[in-house]
Amino acid sequence: MVLQLPPLNALRAFEAAGRYESFSRAAEELGVSHSSISRHVRGLEDRLGVQLFRDLPRGLELSQYGAAYLAQVSPALEAIAFATEGLMEVPQGTVWVNSETLFATKWLVPRLGAFKELHPDVEIRLEASRQLADVARYETDLAIRFVGPGGRYDNSSLISDAELHPYASPSLIRTPPSAPRDLLNYPLLRDRTSGTWNLWFELAGGVDPDEVPEFSWRMSSHLEVEAALSGQGVLLISDEVVADEVAAGRLVRLSDVGFREGGYHVLHGEGVLRRKAVRVFHEWLLAETEGWRSGQIR
Template identity: 30%
Template structure:
């Protein structure tokens, strides 16, 4: 038997410790493991003797992790995440079902058109889109691909940059003409529409004006706030005001001139959208195929407008 194997505590003692630490109760751990409370206590004691230090502080009617116990518990949690990830990868090894997680806006304005575009190119692949502003993590969650907003610094993920984020005002052509919008100063006469969102570092008009360095004065009228980008763009299309758009979002709306850029200024936020997979994900032809198609789409019909 190898020395590394000899140093590994018995697995039943690890199971007893994990349940006790998670539930903070020997009694609850015993019920979960279908053991007596005494049996769990003996396994914890055996584990502590094996490691050579106390893992719990026993107090009246409650237990707490010691520093050593906290270190050991965090290591076990990380190991369980890897094990669960491996089990999911194995179960889906030959699956042609691919799940993609993305924000509501990215799902609506970019992923859906992409999937519809190349559905005929890979009819054997069943693609599910999980649209939620709490985007799932392919390393930890049951999802194959995700589009994450950020700086790309995710150590557990393989990432491919799709778009750098640039944000600019948009409105209908008739609205720009009616309000004679030629410069940023002209926006003070406009109804400003903004989305209440935390999905961008430049999501509000106040953020946008600050980041382009605008020092002019505006009235006391507050922007018209809506809950999502679809409502904002619909309102702008209907001539109700001017809103902010990002360069990889409503491409079709911009290319069809239903919305235009009335001024040239834009903010380059330094952030980007990344297509990511888990670093330890098992290779699956279906995932590789969808990933390649999304990257190809991002360079062609789905490319940023500038």
């Protein structure tokens, strides 16, 4: 039996465009031009005799035929990719990672060089954002997010549930305070949505809740770290993301009183770990953070 198969490049272009419902995003993923994706998709439509996409004022949308075709083409291309990677002795390919900004800048980026030395044929494409990429729709291979108490995602693994402690630059506070209330003499940096300082003072004791000041500094967490590094206030943050700053002497921990507010998790789509390149990065990430989960690192 002779199989009726369209050109593979046309299928890859359609599959990527269908996942994103965007020719531009598909072009970025495949490393080709927008016009190349459009040309392949239009050629595929001519070959099949159906319209796979509809152009709408808000952008591109899969047609009824396109959605049905994508549902069958995506698993087929995945199966081919998995079978091909299974024959390779070393992992290779591209892994797309979407990460919460603070974890990306302060923990992941400084360690990517070590991963590259282990797996030189694996390319990591990292995007840092507050918006969670949809792993179920394959917008990214892996997504790293901080999950609060009681929160959970399907197909996820805990990276770290390190405790939160107060930190400051030695230029602001040279020696740890003798009592928790001494921190009230300094600006207390606060995330835009977090109420963790009130909880910390409650645990540390010796401070009436009414004494905790209103916060004039409210900023995203990665900017909090930069403010603390420049000596502008005291930071209450989980230990793993400032570990490098502490090791370098740029921040000092001010108290051993700490608590857990949640943890960082890595999320993945159904079946994506069958890809060798994604799997080795996922395994490396969990191995590198094992100490933060077991409480060995303090």
